[in-house]
Structures are given as structure tokens and as C-alpha cells.
């Protein structure tokens with residue numbers, strides 16, 4: 478029994494080492510990904526909830542790994558944060574998104590995700606200003622999406638950085654709203670332009686009738702505070718029909734368009750254009 482225990486422990490150690498090794502290797506590879514041109518932004522449309530017209534595209538990063546294929550940001554953004562690569566990647570994202578938006582046929586906004594550690598480590602207002610100037614893009618074409626976790630480590634600094642972005646004319650969105658546990662208090666810390674209701678709510682729409690009540694209450698709360706409200710993760714016509722009852726400003730989800738490397742007009746948009 479004792480031997481088996483030791484063997485188990487040794488096996489455990491070996492697999493831990495293998496995992497650590499794999500992570501180090503991925504970190505190593507990620508550190509060269511920008512120079513090797515392996516990072517790419519996909520764009521997903523965000524539409525006006527009343528007219529269905531596209532208003533914004535959210536930039537979502539992908540890593541085209543030579544062996545693993547397309548790696549999800551859910552996998553490599555946390556790695557980038559731990560390996561101190563997030564500042565470089567974040568700067569690349571802002572630059573690339575602004576350069577893309579400057580070439581678009583219409584003045585759609587571009588929405589960029591900024592992770593909490595990037596918010597602390599780099600001067601996001603300076604990066605945004607440089608990217609906007611370089612591409613002759615109006616500041617109000619840029620939206621920065623952050624999650625409430627940005628307030629956890631240094632709330633005063635977060636509010637200061639947000640205020641600077643606001644003074645520049647950049648729009649500010651509170652992402653994944655309702656998924657944390659203290660969302661309400663963060664609405665008092667800074668007046669965002671919009672909140673994006675976390676997609677977990679829409680996913681649970683069919684499961685419980687309370688979900689619709691909660692989504693409705695969040696939308697009302699946002700509107701009563703003078704904020705725009707976006708609902709994320711709308712995948713089906715059934716969900717759309719239910720959500721239509723609630724007066725959202727914007728909607729986002731596979732129903733309107735999946736993230737894609739180039740701007741795409743979806744079936745939904747084509748139907749709207751024909752109507």
C-alpha cells in the first residue's frame with residue numbers, strides 16, 4: 478500500500494512537471510507570437526436592438542499557433558498576464574483594432590477588451606491616444622471594455638485611468654455585467670457609457686422564468702442610471718423574441734454574426750436590408 482502511495486505521488490509529480498513544462502513552452506512561444514505575426518483579431522458585430530443595424534464591432538483576439546491551430550483567448554490571455562506579456566499584446570490589440578477601424582466603409586465603432594492587469598501595467602490612455610492619432614480616428618469610435626475585476630486591486634487608480642479615457646472621448650463599457658458578485662457597487666465608482674449583460678443570463682433563459690425577470694431588472698437599472706445596455710450571447714430567434722420585450726440598446730451574439738477575421742454581413746443583416 479505504501480509503495481503504491483509513493484508511486485502515485487511520483488506519478489503526480491511527473492505529471493505536474495509535464496504540465497509546468499508545457500506551460501513554460503507555451504509562454505515561450507507566446508512571447509514571440511507578435512513578431513511572428515501569429516496574433517489576429519476577429520470582429521463580431523454589435524447591432525442596434527431596435528433597427529438591427531450594425532453599430533460596433535468587438536475585436537476578439539486569436540492566436541494562430543503553428544501546431545495547435547487557433548488558440549482561444551480564454552487559454553492564452555491568462556498566460557499572457559502571468560508571463561508579463563499582456564502589456565505588449567494589449568498594445569498590439571489597440572493598435573491593430575484602430576488601424577482596422579480606419580479602413581472600414583462606415584464609421585462603426587470598434588470595441589476592445591482590456592484586461593485588469595493590462596490596465597494596471599500600461600498607460601492605456603496614452604496607448605489609445607497614440608493609436609487614434611496614428612490612424613486619424615476620432616476618439617468616440619473607440620470603446621474600451623473592462624470587467625469589474627479591474628477595481629479589485631487598486632480601485633482609485635482604475636477610476637483615475639477611466640476618467641482620463643473619458644476626458645479623451647473614448648467610450649467605456651462594463652463587460653460581463655452581473656457575473657461577478659459586487660457589480661452594483663461598481664456602478665457607483667465610475668459612470669460607464671454602457672453595461673454589457675453577461676451572456677450566462679441569456680444562456681439560462683430557457684431554464685427558469687426568473688432569468689427573464691433578472692435580465693429585465695438589470696436593464697431597467699442600467700437605463701435608470703442613464704447607461705446604454707447591451708445584451709450578449711443571443712444565439713436563437715426564440716431568445717430574440719423573448720428579449721425583444723425588454724428595451725435594450727444593443728444586442729450581440731451568433732444570431733447577428735459570429736466573430737470573423739473580416740467583416741461579414743450575416744443572413745440576419747441581409748434579411749434586415751431586404752425588409
Ligand code: C2E
Pocket residue numbers: 521536537538549550551554570590591592652653709710711712729730731732736
Ligand atoms: P468577452 O469579452 O465576454 O467576449 C465575448 C465572448 O463570447 C467571445 O469569446 C465571443 O466569441 C463569444 N460569443 C459571442 N457571441 C456569442 C454567442 O452568441 N454564443 C456564445 N456561446 N458565445 C458568444 P472569445 O472570442 O473566445 O473571447 C473570450 C474572452 O477572451 C472574451 O470574453 C474576453 O474576456 C477575452 N478576450 C478576447 N479578446 C481579447 C483581447 O483582445 N484582450 C483581452 N485582454 N481579452 C480578450
Ligand code: CA
Pocket residue numbers: 535590622652
Ligand atoms: Ca468583451
Ligand code: CA
Pocket residue numbers: 652653673675676709
Ligand atoms: Ca462579455
Ligand code: CA
Pocket residue numbers: 653
Ligand atoms: Ca468574459
